[in-house]
Amino acid sequence: MSRIYIFTGKGGVGKTSVAAAHAVLSSGEGKRTLLVSTDMAHNLGDVFERKLGKEPVRQQENLDLYEIDPNYVMEQDFRDILSCIGKMLPDSSGKNMEDFGMVPGMEELFSLLKIADIWDSGVYERIIVDCAPTGETLSLLKFPELLSWYMEKLFPLGKVAMRVLSPVSKRLFQLELPNRQAMSDIERMYLKLIRLQELLKDRNTTSIRLVAMPEKMVVEETKRNYMYMNLYNFNVDGLYINRVIPENIGNPFFDEWLNIQKKYIAQLKESFAELPVCCIPWYEEEVRGVKAVERICEDALSGKEVFRSAIQGGREQFEQVEDGYILTVFMPNAQKEDLEVYQTETDVAIRLGNYKRNIPLPNTLKSYLITSARLEEGKLRLSFRQESDAGTQ
Incomplete structure (x- = not known):
């Protein structure tokens, strides 16, 4: 069965390298895998040391890489939805596709819609998502529910307004109210949003994985992230503690750092006792290139059931x-x-x-x-x- 794994965490904790290691490990298991980035500051290409385009690129057998460009996705795949949204916006005539990127949440929405379409296609057995830092990821994941909630509240008013105000709406309000056919389009969009949020919250399909480091600010943000993810009903089923200094490093300079890290690792394991926890070493060089990614697989992931679907907590x-x-x-x-x-x-x-x-x-x-x-x-x-x-x- 296909599954989506979403990696998130505070900026700078190494989400991309951890996600990349999972993707390489997955492809090595013979699973058709897509590693996709929704972070506007993409760096998948940097990790794998190659230039990526606006469509998925084959990295190796069973592994494709994809840095989503929301504006390109809007233009190529979702013109009908853009037209629908345009009818709900004041003075939308004459605007081109890129203008919709100015609407808060639009880039996040189309990134998620693209991932959902890829999942529906059945081309990949595992989709691994490298997300933006914590706050942006939560905005990304909750946006379909938020937008569908507003649409549900506005629809009855919209239908009344269509009958009563339509003849004068454009002149008085500079707003083109949707006609009956357009309203059907909007309803189809609403159903698409409902389906998208169900996909993201389906515990048998989607896993959220948190990436942290053993530092005070990161620990506190990771705990808040876990709390907010559960507020919105997402299935968080794994914690990765990255950049852990090896205890046998043999350098007195790191003695105090080892004590600090031990304290915060203990805090993380206590706060996330119900989750599988995986520690990843802090290497002497930056993670760049396939060999560096494979090193993470060998040192931290091999022999562990990191792709086992685990259902944590419970839905409301x-x-x-x-x-x-x-x-x-x-x-x-x-x-x-x-x-x-x-x-x-x-x-x-x-x-x-x-x-x-x-x-x-x-x-x-x-x-x-x-x-x-x-x-x-x-x-x-x-x-x-x-x-x-x-x-x-």
Whole structure:
């Protein structure tokens, strides 16, 4: 069965080299493998010391390399979606394809749509994704859900506006409201977004792998990254601690560094006790060229089941209990003081630090209210009761 592995972490921790090592190992196992970069500051070509183009390039048997150019992908593969988006934007006439890159999130969206299309093609058994640093990766992964949420909220208003305002919309609002056919296109785009986010959150298809280093700032960001990934329901099933100084280095200059690294490695293993953890040495030279990548495979990955699909945590779930319902969301490393929960007419909104997620309520719970919220053992549990019952509490 095909699988997608997404590598992310703080900038500078060596995500590309770790992803590259997995790709080389995978191809060596005889699996048709694609190593793809969604980072706008691509450096796959630097690692493999070759120039890459706008389409996948064969590196060796069973391994292709691909640095995604979102503007090229927009023009070549998704003109119909661009046309659809254009109808929703003010004064879109006369703009060329590159102008859509100015819309926040568009580059991320088309990179993901391209990866989904490649996965659908069935050409590759494993797709390994080298992502941008943590914050950009989270924006990349959550964008389909965010955009589809907005589209779902706006569609009823859009259909009313189409009937009532269409004759005067262009003159008064400089906005070309979509006609009925265009609305069908938009609905098709909405379904495509729903399918994309399901692919990314399918624990039997997609794994998120975190790459870290044994340093304080990296450790703290990696813990937050894990927390946010679980807030949005992504399956994080592996941690790679990169650039670990060998204990037998035999140089007193590194004695204090070894003590520092031991402390933070212990912290990482404690915080991520439920995940498989792999340590990768810090080499005396930069990782460039196939031989350097193969060295990582031999030293750190060989003999380990790094491609075993592991399902960690659990998706959010609603559970019926005697006096109502309970919503459980897996949130490791979360602190009560960073958490805010509130309910709207149609959603539960969870704000954690700088990130917010809206979880749609099933129709059954539209007449229910949150009566309590508990954060215990890395799980947020929200209790719901019907309004009449909740009002008596």
